[in-house]
Amino acid sequence: MATPLSFEALQARLEHWRREGEILAGSLTQLTQRASVYRHIYQASGGNHIFPLIAAHGALWARGYFTWALALGKKLSWQYALQPEYRLQQLAALDRFADAFRDVNRRVCADTYANFHFTAEHGEQPAAAELVAPELLAELNSMHAAERAGRKLTTAQKQAIFSAHFYNEQKTVVGPALQKAVDDFQWPLVKFIALKPLIRFAYFPAGTSFWFHNFANREERIERGLQAFQVAADVGFERVEAALRKYQMLPEAFFTQPVSYFESLRQQVLAG
Numbered sequence: 001m002a003t004p005l006s007f008e009a010l011q012a013r014l015e016h017w018r019r020e021g022e023i024l025a026g027s028l029t030q031l032t033q034r035a036s037v038y039r040h041i042y043q044a045s046g047g048n049h050i051f052p053l054i055a056a057h058g059a060l061w062a063r064g065y066f067t068w069a070l071a072l073g074k075k076l077s078w079q080y081a082l083q084p085e086y087r088l089q090q091l092a093a094l095d096r097f098a099d100a101f102r103d104v105n106r107r108v109c110a111d112t113y114a115n116f117h118f119t120a121e122h123g124e125q126p127a128a129a130e131l132v133a134p135e136l137l138a139e140l141n142s143m144h145a146a147e148r149a150g151r152k153l154t155t156a157q158k159q160a161i162f163s164a165h166f167y168n169e170q171k172t173v174v175g176p177a178l179q180k181a182v183d184d185f186q187w188p189l190v191k192f193i194a195l196k197p198l199i200r201f202a203y204f205p206a207g208t209s210f211w212f213h214n215f216a217n218r219e220e221r222i223e224r225g226l227q228a229f230q231v232a233a234d235v236g237f238e239r240v241e242a243a244l245r246k247y248q249m250l251p252e253a254f255f256t257q258p259v260s261y262f263e264s265l266r267q268q269v270l271a272g
Helices: 007-025 031-044 051-082 084-122 126-130 135-147 155-184 188-194 216-235 237-247 253-255 258-271
Strands: none
Touching: 007 031, 007 084, 007 126, 007 253, 007 258, 031 051, 031 084, 031 237, 031 258, 051 155, 051 216, 051 237, 084 126, 084 135, 084 188, 126 135, 135 155, 155 216, 155 237, 216 237, 216 258, 237 253, 253 258
């Protein structure tokens, strides 16, 4: 093991990676850029970190969903045609509601990037468990060890990493932010519809989809997340990665030259 570093030194490194992750995650609407960051993490893990692969699908799927939901909101806003000022207020509230969801997506991307690179560097340091949840740290460390050894993990091992990461994100990032957004949004009809999305990622087999009863429910999000992993395992993770092409949002270089594509994107974004 390398010479132990102080808590302060490790905290500085984590903050370095978090700042870089926040920049790379882009603006609220740069969902394709976040998909590129997610796929980079998946590949850098040697194909062992499945959470960012599925999150890349989530980011690309969400672009179409936001377009549909905002368009529907504009149509439903005409119920307030005789109250033009109130109609504009409700549309502005809908925009804030959508932005809150986009911000969660952005924060999860930055957090995933930071935890991945920090643990790759310093996950074995004694004080690392003070900065990364111990159960998540243990799984990420096992993933990095496998990548360094050029070893593919079993599906069960990949699921253990996915579950630890997914639970941590739901607890620390997703849950609190989503609940606040839901509580703040006061348009009952649109909120009712928005919290019942029908999820169909591009890698899902024909006839497979997930319909949420209440997206604000943490237990249901976890259940659906684990189901998304199982479908990915059944389909095959290589096919799940290839299915990113089906969204028709990413340039050809994303698929044909993934390493150089991401490095060029990274340099451009960080320089900007």
